[in-house]
Amino acid sequence: MRVAFLGDIVGKGGRRLLANKWRTWKLNHHVDFTIANGENLAGRGITPNLARKVLKYGIDVITSGNHIWKFDQIIPLLEDEQFPLIRPLNYNDVPGKGSGVFNGVAVINLLSPIGMTPHLVEPMFKIVEHEVTRLHEMTPIIIVDVHGETAADKIALAYYLDGKVSAVIGTHTHVPTNDARILEHGTAYITDVGMVGATRSVIGVKKEIIVEHLITGLPKRFDNAHEEVKGYGVLIDIDDRTGKSYAIEPFVIEG
Numbered sequence: 001m002r003v004a005f006l007g008d009i010v011g012k013g014g015r016r017l018l019a020n021k022w023r024t025w026k027l028n029h030h031v032d033f034t035i036a037n038g039e040n041l042a043g044r045g046i047t048p049n050l051a052r053k054v055l056k057y058g059i060d061v062i063t064s065g066n067h068i069w070k071f072d073q074i075i076p077l078l079e080d081e082q083f084p085l086i087r088p089l090n091y092n093d094v095p096g097k098g099s100g101v102f103n104g105v106a107v108i109n110l111l112s113p114i115g116m117t118p119h120l121v122e123p124m125f126k127i128v129e130h131e132v133t134r135l136h137e138m139t140p141i142i143i144v145d146v147h148g149e150t151a152a153d154k155i156a157l158a159y160y161l162d163g164k165v166s167a168v169i170g171t172h173t174h175v176p177t178n179d180a181r182i183l184e185h186g187t188a189y190i191t192d193v194g195m196v197g198a199t200r201s202v203i204g205v206k207k208e209i210i211v212e213h214l215i216t217g218l219p220k221r222f223d224n225a226h227e228e229v230k231g232y233g234v235l236i237d238i239d240d241r242t243g244k245s246y247a248i249e250p251f252v253i254e255g
């Protein structure tokens with residue numbers, strides 16, 4: 001099976017690129033299943049409307065992260081076991097689901113506490129191990145989105161899960177890393193897959209606004225940029241029987 005994982009879709013630019021190109025692109029590249037991080041579909045956060053819309057562009061599962069709670073209206077979709085939208089599994093006492101099995105593919109979402117909001121989440125290692133054991137009863141194909149700021153904990157998590165899951169894919173920084181590889185026991189890994197959004201920006205926001213904000217410290221409205229929209233992702237080839245991956249290849253779709 002070939003799974004595509006797309007980095008954080010940011011605002012209108014990211015949505016438009018997928019609306020125009022994803023169905024054809026995935027057909028041409030023989031993609032069987034698509035996962036995308038969508039926590040910034042609305043610029044920041046995600047609305048029910050946009051979640052439904054992006055599924056029509058050919059996305060099968062939407063993962064998220066620290067911005068998932070921006071709009072309360074999203075909670076019923078998180079609680080609906082059939083709807084393919086998940087939030088980080090290791091949040092404390094919040095509504096919604098942190099994993100799911102959709103068309104035979106299990107997807108788990110995690111939030112790394114480092115550099116984020118450690119008081120809101122549990123450490124992720126033991127929680128995910130327990131979840132992987134549970135999901136293995138249903139399918140050998142398990143993909144983990146680890147949404148996090150720093151590289152070391154994402155890499156450590158991937159080694160911890162090597163051979164137990166098909167892939168550990170990093171999201172959140174919006175900047176793709178150059179370290180896609182298959183680990184020793186068959187887990188595909190990349191520290192950050194990048195984003196689907198405007199690359200002439202500061203991680204999706206208009207560059208002038210962020211520069212000004214960092215110089216003056218004054219609060220600003222973080223409007224999304226629209227220049228040089230690109231779609232970053234990885235293709236993962238997985239043995240359907242064992243759930244082990246044998247190839248991971250980064251790609252870029254020009255907007």
Ligand SMILES: [Fe+2]
Nearest residue numbers: 065066067172
């Ligand atoms: Fe994030």
